[in-house]
Amino acid sequence: MKDKRAIVVGAGLGGLSAAAYLARAGLEVDVFERNSYPGGYACSFVRGPYEFEASLHELSGIGPPGNRGSCYRVLEGCDVARRVEFLPIDDFYTSIFPDFTVRVPHGWEAAEEAYCDQFPRERKGISRVMQAMRRINDASAEASKITKASDALTLPFKAGDLVRSMGITVAQALDREMKDPGLKALFTNIWGYYGLPPSRLSWLLFAVANASYIEHGPYHVKGTTQALSNAFVESIEDNGGRVHLRDGVVSIEVADGRATGVVTGQGGRHKADFVVCSANPITTCFSLIGPDKVPADYLKALAGRHIAVSTFNVYMGLDHPAADLGLDGHEFFINEGYDYDDQYLRMFTTDRPSYWAVTNYNHADPEFSPPGTSVVVLTALVDYTPWAHLPADRYRETKDRIAREMIEATDRRFPGLKDHLAVVEVSTPITNMRYSGNPGGSILGFDYDLAGSPPFRLSNRGPLERLFFANAWVRMGGGMETCITSGLFAYGEVMKDLRGTRGLAKLLPATG
Ligand SMILES: Cc1cc2nc3c(=O)[nH]c(=O)nc-3n(C[C@H](O)[C@H](O)[C@H](O)COP(=O)(O)OP(=O)(O)OC[C@H]3O[C@@H](n4cnc5c(N)ncnc54)[C@H](O)[C@@H]3O)c2cc1C
Known part of the structure; x- marks a missing residue:
């Protein structure tokens, strides 16, 4: 198929995954990326002796041998999995609230027990919610294999939970089964990963995404996600493809409603079939x-969707082991209250956040930083809007103030942290936007509200013939597992046009 040429615009995880699949299928593949490195958000940066993970907190869908998740299988299908070392993270997350702290492990039974230990009187409701999540996840996996319209028609009868989950929010699903606001807060404390509070977040998305973490455990990538992005490049190049860095696409050429090629910043004009x-x-x-x-x-469909939030990060290199400061896990969520709608509204201001993650990268990988040191990152969700309106001369002062206040507040929970700062770097939505090109510095594309859950997201097929998307903005949505899967989906659409192949199962090799 070397007579067919695919051009991939941007080397984010979605684009890299699509490119790796296309190159493996024998197409001539060229990836054009504006940055000097591949990966989009999936990258690292170095300050002094510290290499920082720019984005990943927890990767879903990997799993250990014998219990591999769907992300691992997608990575195997494009010959990337064997090139990366995945390190398991022992717990799902630790929630710190004003009145209690709970460590939530992964594994269905273990996670359920952790919730029940803290809220024993709610055991029945907790169990019913966990069972519903499992059914939704199983049915969603089955639904993804459907290729015949007749099977889709019988879905509502076979998978009632799944169909119901498409029309309700997380809050609506939990209100039926849980009473204590503290339990609801604990159960949904990971909402930051999905960008919307439970009152607006799709129950389908929450159930399926959490199931991936609970069932297969969260993972960290040895050498940061830059190693994952580099592994994609290796796979693409081993299969004859090319990744051109520092050469962004400035226009996509169109003839008769069809994408026919691109023009790049370095002046190249490249014809393409896809x-x-x-x-x-x-x-x-x-x-x-x-x-x-x-x-x-299509423009109307874009305008009708809301761009998801961005992040504010404080990257800290410590001259001391983080575990000695009480950070004896990977992911901690600090909550100064239980009202997630209030936490969300604060993201639209430049006040210090009241909900943020504290990530200790040396927990999963003791060699993450030089001996005796550690890397800890504070991450809060914030919207781009207040940053866009900030006068240029107040940008640095605002970002330094928020970082300082977040460090102070984290130090109250983990005393001694602020005495061991060797390097501090701060990023805002403006940073995210600059490096990814994403409007608003969004980390998840469009919101995961009811209209933005995977079945209702924009398709991988773009508005022109022979134009496709593989990123957070379309199906399956934002997050690393989903973007990597989005690349497979985009490849699947190309294969439909090229060979009439239908059904992703046929495109994935059998796995052991
Ligand atoms: C701080 C942070 C923490 C996160 N934590 C997690 C986590 O714990 N777990 C998880 O699963 N996900 C996490 N995410 C989200 C995840 O990183 C993203 O959803 C995902 O990586 C987005 O991939 P993408 O394919 O949409 O591409 P992006 O990463 O958005 O990259 C797009 C690429 O396209 C390039 N590009 C744009 N325009 C052009 C052009 N004209 N020409 C050439 N190139 C172009 C950009 O330079 C960029 O390289 C996090 C993100 C951030 C920022």
Whole structure:
């Protein structure tokens, strides 16, 4: 198939995954990336003796041998899994609330016990919710194999939980089964990973995404996610593809409603049979293609969706082991209250956040930083809007103030932290936007509200013939597992056009 050429715009995880699959299938593949490194958010950076993971807290869908998750299988399918070392994280998360602290392990029974130990009177409701999550997850896996319309028609009868989950929020699902606001807060404390509070977050998304963590455990990547992104590049190149760095795409060429190639910043004009965008659909349609060439209903669909939140990160290199400061796990969530709607509204201000994650990277990988040191990162969700309106001369002062206040507040929970700061680097939504090109510095594409849960997200098929998307903005949505899967989906769409192949199962090799 070397007579067919695919061009991938951007080397985010979605684009890299699509490129690796396309190269393996024998297409001629060229990836054009504006940055000097591959991976988009999946990267690292170095300050002094410390290499920082830029984004990943916990990778889902990996699992140990014998219990591999779907992300691992997708990585095997494009010959990336064997090139990466995945390190298991022993717990799911530790929640710190004003009145209690609970460590939630992974594994269905273990996680359920942790919730029940803290709220023994709610055992029945907790159990019913966990069972519903399992049924939704199992049914969703079955539904993804459907290729015949007749099977889709019988789905509501065979998978009632799954169908119901598409129309309700997390809060609606839990209100039926749980009473104590503290339990609801504990159970949903990971909502930050999905960008919306339970009152607005899709129950389907929450159930399936959490199931992936609970069933297979969370993972860290040895050498940071830069190693994962580099492994994709290796696979692409081993299969004859090329990854061009520092050469962004400035326009996508169109003829008769069909994408026909790209023009890059270094002046290259490249013809293509297929164009796959890791770049987000808003920039792609409005800047790379031009709105006059995009069907109006697609532009309307873009305008009807809300861009998800971004992040504020404080990256800290400590001259001391984090475990000695009480950070005896990987992921901690600090909550100054139980009202998640209030926490969410605060994300639209430049006040210090009241909910943030504290991640100790040396827990899963003791060699993460030089001996006797450690790397700890504070991450809060924040929206881009207040940062966009901040006068330029107040940007640095605001970012330094929030970082200082977050360090102080974290030090109250883990005393001694602020006495061991060797290196501190801070990122804001503006940083995210600069490095990813994503509007608002969004880390998840569009919101995961009811209209943005995976079945209702935009398709991997773009608004023009032979144009596809593989990123957080379309199916399966934001997050690393989902973006890697999005690459497989985009590849599946190309294969439909090229060979008439239907059904992703046929595109994945059998796994052991
Ligand atoms: C701080 C932080 C923490 C996170 N934590 C987690 C976590 O714990 N678990 C998890 O699963 N996910 C996490 N995520 C989310 C996850 O990283 C993203 O959802 C995912 O990596 C997005 O991948 P993508 O394919 O959409 O590409 P992106 O990462 O958005 O990359 C897009 C790429 O396209 C390039 N590009 C854009 N325009 C052009 C152009 N015109 N020409 C060429 N190239 C272009 C950009 O330079 C970039 O490299 C986190 C993200 C952040 C920022």
